[in-house]
Structures are given as structure tokens and as C-alpha cells.
Amino acid sequence: MINVENITKRYRTLTAIEKVTFTVKKGEILGFLGPNGAGKTTTMRILTCFTSPNEGTVQVAGFDCFEQALEVKKRIGYLPETPPLYHELTVMEYLLFVGRLKGLPSWRIPSRMDSVIEQVGLGEVRRRIIGHLSRGFRQRVGLAQALLHDPPVLILDEPTVGLDPKQIIEIRELIQSLVGSHTILLSTHILTEATAICQRVTIIHKGRIVAVDSPERLSARLRQSEKMSLTVKAPPPDWIERLRAFPGVMSVFQGPSIETCLIECKLGHDIREDLARFVVNQGIGLLELKTVSMSLEDVFLHLTQHDEPPPPTDPLTQEIL
Amino acid sequence: MSPVPTIIAKELRCFFVSPIFYIIGAVFLFIAGFLAHLMVVNAGQQALRLMQVQNVSAQLNLNDLVFRQVFLGLEMVLMFILPMLTMRLFAEERKLRTLELLLTSPIGINELVSAKFMSVLLIYLGLLGLTGITPLVLSLYTSFDWNPILTGYLALALQGGLFLAVGVLASTMTENQIVAAFLGFGLIFVIWLLGGLGDLLGNTPVGHFLSYLSFTEHFDRLVRGLLDTKDVVYYVTGTVLMLFIAHRIVDSHRW
Numbered sequence: 231m232i233n234v235e236n237i238t239k240r241y242r243t244l245t246a247i248e249k250v251t252f253t254v255k256k257g258e259i260l261g262f263l264g265p266n267g268a269g270k271t272t273t274m275r276i277l278t279c280f281t282s283p284n285e286g287t288v289q290v291a292g293f294d295c296f297e298q299a300l301e302v303k304k305r306i307g308y309l310p311e312t313p314p315l316y317h318e319l320t321v322m323e324y325l326l327f328v329g330r331l332k333g334l335p336s337w338r339i340p341s342r343m344d345s346v347i348e349q350v351g352l353g354e355v356r357r358r359i360i361g362h363l364s365r366g367f368r369q370r371v372g373l374a375q376a377l378l379h380d381p382p383v384l385i386l387d388e389p390t391v392g393l394d395p396k397q398i399i400e401i402r403e404l405i406q407s408l409v410g411s412h413t414i415l416l417s418t419h420i421l422t423e424a425t426a427i428c429q430r431v432t433i434i435h436k437g438r439i440v441a442v443d444s445p446e447r448l449s450a451r452l453r454q455s456e457k458m459s460l461t462v463k464a465p466p467p468d469w470i471e472r473l474r475a476f477p478g479v480m481s482v483f484q485g486p487s488i489e490t491c492l493i494e495c496k497l498g499h500d501i502r503e504d505l506a507r508f509v510v511n512q513g514i515g516l517l518e519l520k521t522v523s524m525s526l527e528d529v530f531l532h533l534t535q536h537d538e539p540p541p542p543t544d545p546l547t548q549e550i551l
Numbered sequence: 552m553s554p555v556p557t558i559i560a561k562e563l564r565c566f567f568v569s570p571i572f573y574i575i576g577a578v579f580l581f582i583a584g585f586l587a588h589l590m591v592v593n594a595g596q597q598a599l600r601l602m603q604v605q606n607v608s609a610q611l612n613l614n615d616l617v618f619r620q621v622f623l624g625l626e627m628v629l630m631f632i633l634p635m636l637t638m639r640l641f642a643e644e645r646k647l648r649t650l651e652l653l654l655t656s657p658i659g660i661n662e663l664v665s666a667k668f669m670s671v672l673l674i675y676l677g678l679l680g681l682t683g684i685t686p687l688v689l690s691l692y693t694s695f696d697w698n699p700i701l702t703g704y705l706a707l708a709l710q711g712g713l714f715l716a717v718g719v720l721a722s723t724m725t726e727n728q729i730v731a732a733f734l735g736f737g738l739i740f741v742i743w744l745l746g747g748l749g750d751l752l753g754n755t756p757v758g759h760f761l762s763y764l765s766f767t768e769h770f771d772r773l774v775r776g777l778l779d780t781k782d783v784v785y786y787v788t789g790t791v792l793m794l795f796i797a798h799r800i801v802d803s804h805r806w
């Protein structure tokens with residue numbers, strides 16, 4: 231549904247994105263993850279024909295973004311980074327304007343308006359002036375605007391920014407309910423959000439794609455060691471040193487309290503049984519022993535900490551880059 | 552519904568809730584009324600003087616004494632006021648990022664630019680129509696030639712259209728409304744100066760060319776009651792050219 235090939239966008243001397251390539255299949259939801267300034271918004275603006283890339287081609291729903299921009303625009307619902315709102319209009323007036331602008335037939339506008347107002351929870355403010363709404367409500371109006379003409383492709387730039395926790399969950403559920411019938415590209419820097427709703431995640435950093443995979447596989451792929459945390463009741467003073475002497479252990483850190491330590495061993499060495507035996511033999515009182523899996527959070531930091539993207543060693547990444 | 556009427560309707564809605572529109576309207580109507588009042592009083596005094604000197608009731612030419620003066624005065628007023636009407640059209644859309652909505656909707660940039668232009672043109676023509684009260688009222692008391700008045704209004708409409716198109720162009724060049732207003736005024740002023748330069752050069756090809764580029768000679772002819780297609784063509788091509796450049800500028804923001 232969305233086909234991006236080798237797009238590069240330069241702003242004078244600054245290269246915002248470089249040779250970005252990815253695809254989103256019909257009915258799929260792809261998460262676009264990256265730190266500030268990574269190029270998420272720039273990429274989305276290119277997909278929606280708002281800006282043009284310096285190089286590369288983009289196809290949405292089978293139409294070229296440059297040659298057949300009008301056809302592409304008809305099929306995209308876009309929530310920009312800053313919701314594009316007219317502050318002097320009421321919510322209803324604004325949605326009516328957007329409906330006509332998007333070419334929705336007049337007879338469909340009222341029913342579509344009612345349904346998006348219901349979907350994003352704008353019922354109580356539908357007659358209020360947008361300029362008087364709170365930030366979260368404005369974000370919802372922006373979302374309503376993107377959904378209004380029921381487009382097959384949705385491009386949402388940080389859709390849950392500024393919403394309260396309850397609303398975040400509602401909007402995530404709403405987006406999930408659209409998966410399958412819609413093709414969705416969503417950007418975020420909240421990693422739990424990407425894990426929660428996206429089937430695949432693309433990590434973009436400094437204008438380059440550094441990884442594309444499902445959230446689970448991403449964290450599995452980047453796991454380089456087994457980590458576990460151990461908490462005991464009465465730690466002996468030299469226990470850290472003694473733990474370090476275990477076969478396969480690479481490092482042991484104390485913390486966050488003196489009773490707890492984080493043990494890192496080589497991949498494939500699960501030493502939990504040995505640890506349990508050690509604790510029981512010493513009689514220091516086992517309180518907790520668990521493995522710590524690398525969260526997407528860690529993956530993200532790992533991939534984006536380095537200035538240079540990590541060399542694409544494993545075949546999966548190779549294929550993608 | 553085609554996008555052009557939709558955008559026009561939205562623009563008008565936004566104008567009618569903005570104070571700047573009421574200020575501009577009030578200032579324009581006040582100056583138009585005040586100028587007419589001054590000229591009528593002036594004409595009355597001249598008539599009295601003539602009566603004392605010649606002892607006959609004088610037949611005054613109201614077209615020369617009142618209407619032409621009012622039209623020439625309004626020409627100046629438009630230079631200042633119309634850029635203030637157009638300043639927000641694109642500058643505000645850029646500032647509030649709503650241009651992103653318009654440009655990612657299935658409408659052409661030409662539709663967008665012409666809708667914006669037509670919205671301010673409608674407002675301006677509405678205001679201009681209100682000043683038509685002056686000749687209507689005066690016609691109750693005296694008689695004058697309607698021809699130069701009709702061509703005068705045509706001149707004001709065409710000239711206003713040109714100024715508005717320049718203002719639209721200025722508004723596409725910046726995010727700042729105030730800058731857009733000054734830029735619009737500056738551009739109009741430059742076009743006006745071209746005429747002065749043309750006059751200085753006098754009867755030379757370059758002089759004629761420069762005078763042709765400026766609006767003053769076209770305006771003067773129309774106000775004197777001379778309806779010439781050449782002048783109408785000047786205004787129409789000028790307006791279309793300005794809107795075309797505005798279109799190119801909006802399009803260039805993509806890069």
C-alpha cells in the first residue's frame with residue numbers, strides 16, 4: 231500500500247533523511263520510532279505530498295506521490311505534528327469544512343461527522359470554538375479531521391501527544407480497531423505505544439532506518455546476554471565478588487538497593503538454579519530471582535546511542551537496509 | 552461541492568469574526584464618506600463665490616469637483632488598506648500550520664489561490680458598493696454625468712483587484728502577517744513609483760513602457776470617463792500575473 235524507495239530529503243546543508251526505504255502492506259500498521267529530529271515528520275510530509283523528496287520515489291495505494299499527487303491525497307488521512315486547526319471555527323464548522331475540502335459528498339458529511347465525533351470523544355465540545363479548547367481536545371479534533379473522509383491510508387504523526395492516560399488508551403484502541411481495514415503509519419517516541427499497537431516497528435535515527443522488525447523480534451535480536459536480578463534478605467559483604475566467580479558470569483552490579491544485584495551472563499547460560507543453590511547454602515534468605523528481558527526501550531537506546539548506525543551484521547537487517 | 556466555494560465561505564466566516572476586518576471596513580468607509588463630504592462642501596463654497604462674482608447661478612461640474620477627487624483620494628487609501636486585508640490569507644495558514652491541511656487535501660494550488668483571492672475581492676467589492684450611496688444621494692439634489700462615475704467605479708474595482716492580488720502574493724512570502732502587509736504595501740508602492748519614473752523620462756519608449764507598467768495612467772483615464780479595453784487588459788493581466796507568481800511561491804514551499 232505504501233512503497234517508499236530510497237528517498238532523500240535535504241534542507242540546504244542539512245540532510246533530514248537519507249535513502250529511506252520501507253513498505254507498508256495493505257491493512258498493516260507500521261510504527262515509526264525515533265528520537266527528536268530523526269526525520270519522522272519529514273518522511274510523513276513526503277508521503278502526504280506536502281514536501282517533495284530530493285531523490286527517490288514514493289507510491290501510496292498504487293499512485294505516485296509526485297505524478298498523481300491528487301489521487302494520493304484523496305486516499306490519505308493525515309494528522310500532522312501540529313494539528314491544523316482554525317481557532318475561530320467551532321468543532322462542527324471545522325469538520326464540515328474539512329469534509330468538503332476532502333471531497334466528501336454532501337449527503338455523507340453529517341453521518342461521518344457524527345461517527346468521528348463519537349469515535350474520538352468530542353461530543354461534549356462539538357459546538358465550542360476550537361481556540362477555546364484544551365490541548366488534548368485539539369489533538370482529538372486533529373485526529374477527527376484525519377479520520378473524517380474514511381481514507382484507506384492513515385498517516386498519524388504522534389497521535390497520542392498531549393492526551394490524558396485514559397484517552398491514550400481509548401485512542402490506541404481506536405487505532406487498533408482500524409487495523410485491517412486501514413493501512414496505518416504511525417510515528418511516536420513512546421516505545422510502549424509502538425509495542426502495544428504496531429505489528430512492525432521501524433527505528434529511524436539521524437535520517438536513516440536502523441532496524442525494521444516486529445517489536446518482539448527486535449528485542450530478541452539485540453539481546454546479547456542473559457540478565458537476571460537477585461534479591462536476598464541478608465547479603466554477606468563479599469557476595470558480589472563471589473557471584474562474579476560463577477562460571478559464565480560477565481558482570482555483576484549492585485543496585486538499586488544493597489540487597490539486590492543485577493547479574494549478566496553469556497548468552498545461553500541460565501544460572502538461576504546455581505544461584506538459588508548458592509543462596510540457600512549460604513542461608514542469606516532468597517527473596518526474589520528473575521530474568522530481566524531487554525525491553526524495546528533498551529533496544530531503542532542501544533540503536534540510537536551510537537552516532538553511526540550499527541553495521542548491519544545480521545542478514546535480516548542487511549536485507550532491509 | 553467544489554473546494555473553491557468551500558474555501559471562500561471559510562475565509563468570509565473568518566473575516567467576519569476578526570476585528571481587523573471591521574477596522575479596515577470602518578476606516579475605508581469613513582475616509583470615503585469624509586472625502587466626499589469635504590469635496591461637496593468645497594464645491595458648495597465655490598458655487599457661492601461664483602454667484603457673488605458673476606451674480607448668476609453657476610452650473611458646477613460635480614464630476615470634476617467631487618467624484619474625480621474622491622476617486623483619486625481612494626486610490627491612495629487602497630494602497631494602504633488592501634494589504635492589511637490580504638496579509639493573513641497565507642501568512643496565517645503557514646504560521647498555524649493549517650497550510651499542511653490545505654496542501655494535503657485533494658485540491659489544486661490554483662484553486663486555493665483563486666479562492667483566497669476571490670474571498671477578499673468579494674469583501675472589497677462589498678465595501679466599495681457601500682460607497683455608491685454617495686452618488687445616489689447626490690443625484691437626488693443635482694444632476695451630473697453618470698458615465699465617468701461608472702468607469703470610476705470600474706477603475707476602483709480593477710485597481711483594488713490588482714492591489715489585492717499583490718497582497719495575496721506578499722502573504723505567500725512570509726509567515727508574519729505584519730511583514731506581509733508591509734511587503735504588499737512596498738510592492739504596490741514600487742509599481743506606483745514606476746509611473747513617476749516613466750513621467751520623468753517623458754516621451755521616450757522607456758518612459759512610455761514604465762508608465763504603462765504603473766497603474767496611475769490607466770486609473771486616470773478610466774476616472775476621466777474614458778473606457779479603453781487596453782486599460783482593462785492591463786489590470787486583468789497584472790492581477791493574473793500576481794496570482795500566478797503567488798501560485799509558484801506556494802508550490803515552491805514543497806522544496
Ligand SMILES: Nc1ncnc2c1ncn2[C@@H]1O[C@H](COP(=O)(O)OP(=O)(O)OP(=O)(O)O)[C@@H](O)[C@H]1O
Pocket residue numbers: 241244245246264265266267268269270271272273311419
Ligand atoms: N522546514 C525545515 N527547514 C529546515 N530544516 C528542517 C525543516 N523541517 C525539518 N528540518 C530538520 O530535519 C530534521 C528532521 O526533522 P523532523 O521534523 O523530521 O524530525 P522528527 O523525527 O519528526 O522529530 P520529533 O520527534 O521532534 O518530531 C531535523 O534536524 C530538523 O531540524
Ligand SMILES: [Mg+2]
Pocket residue numbers: 270271272311387
Ligand atoms: Mg516530528
